[in-house]
Amino acid sequence: MSLSVNLLAKIAIELQNGISQENRFQRLISTLREVLDCDACALLRYEQQQFRPLAIDGLSPDVLGRRFALEAHPRLEAIARAGDVVRFPADSTLPDPYDGLIPDQEVLKVHACVGLPLFASQTLIGALTMDGMNPTQFDTFSDEELRLIAVLAAGALNNALLIEQLENHDVLPAPHQGSKAPDSEMIGLSPGMMQLKKEIEIVAPSDLNVLISGETGTGKELVARAIHRASTRAEKPLVYLNCAALPESVAESELFGHVKGAFTGAISNRSGKFEMAHEGTLFLDEIGELSLPLQAKLLRVLQYGDIQRVGDDRSLRVDVRVLAATNRDLKQEVLDGNFRADLFHRLSVFPVSVPALRERGDDIALLAGFFCEQSRQRLGLTQVVLSQGALQRLLHYGWPGNIRELEHAIYRAIVLARATGSGSEVVLEPGHFALNDPSHSPTSLAPVVSIQEPAPLGLSLRDATDDFQRRAVRQALTHSHGNWAAAARELDVNVANLHRLAKRLGIK
């Protein structure tokens, strides 16, 4: 079958109809899959040397969260470089980015594969990929016909992107709104995440202080980065300070700096985080851990916009936007007398709440795909596939440690699967995930695991050490009913160090 005028007209009309719809990309891809009779079809956006799936049909849901770096995917690189229709030979040995990701096709052997680069004013903006299990599936379509589809799809994609920009009120991208760095992209399409992204867009260009709340590991730091990146201060520094890891003795100097001789050890003048963040943004992580005396000093800066270095009488004016994050219920902390009400109101001019992973539905699949692809590259593997069983397991787990826990779980599962399997293609099965808490409630603690159990075989020394430390910390937290100070005493470590360690291990 070749494309009749009627079929081409159908594609054009469907594309046009879909443009203003929210699911515009999905409509585009479903029409193409039907008309071209593909087994799998994807529309990818090209940005910063990587392809990002915008819509997929016939592919595993986690593909939507994967990011395909050009350098790591020779087929996609060929499409990006070609400038025209690319028909891969059915027996091509170039690895296929969708190998193992088409349901019921565990291994993509001989198959038909066509890639269409999409251009707007000679700039590559995306690609369409089509896969068919019948090696001759696309032979009936001429290059001319496929080119026509590419032109129609490129037009639709470009229009949709323009509409998106207009809806976001940025007709032309301002310099400070440059594309996000690939490693700080916020993955997620669930209603909660879409709402959060909207709120970030609204608040970023204002100069308001923002209080970002959410459970541990939900991505509060990522939200802070996104706000800074989309603000008028983007070209200036974003300075980070974790209030939980701040020993009381040096906290004031860390925040406001000190002058030479202010205290023993102050051998020279030193600027604090506020000065470093001048004209930029200061991100105060775990603000709920700040002591009451320091809260009073912070409030002063927010009120009057000046600071005093420790040991100095003079005031320095600073222009800093403060973003603060907490996983505590700060309102409750105010009621309990642990947090100043006036500071709370100053910080939470615009409160933003980051949803827990268990409330994000299918985002779990997207994030799992994102971390599979990230770990695949990190470990130099050819392919990492999430089996249906494993995906179901992830979807039904409570994720008390949220995205950080998912990220670590995927990485650990891949290391395990690699150690027990052979070759560089890894399939993650439910057994590779040690998730013990399917009925998580927000107050439940991490599962109790005996630290006597040996580490799983096949882990590197570093992974085995991490595994042991993770168990020890969890056990101490269980004994202390979640009281970090008591857990730190049991483990004989400093509480700030324990917070840091737990964060690195994905426990908090």
Ligand SMILES: Nc1ncnc2c1ncn2[C@@H]1O[C@H](COP(=O)(O)OP(=O)(O)OP(=O)(O)O)[C@@H](O)[C@H]1O
């Ligand atoms: N939407 C997301 N897409 C991709 N990665 C994410 C997303 N949200 C969080 N992450 C990743 O999860 C990890 C934890 O995120 P982050 O440190 O921002 O969480 P947090 O809420 O600040 O945690 P804590 O309360 O412990 O400080 C990071 O590696 C981050 O890159």
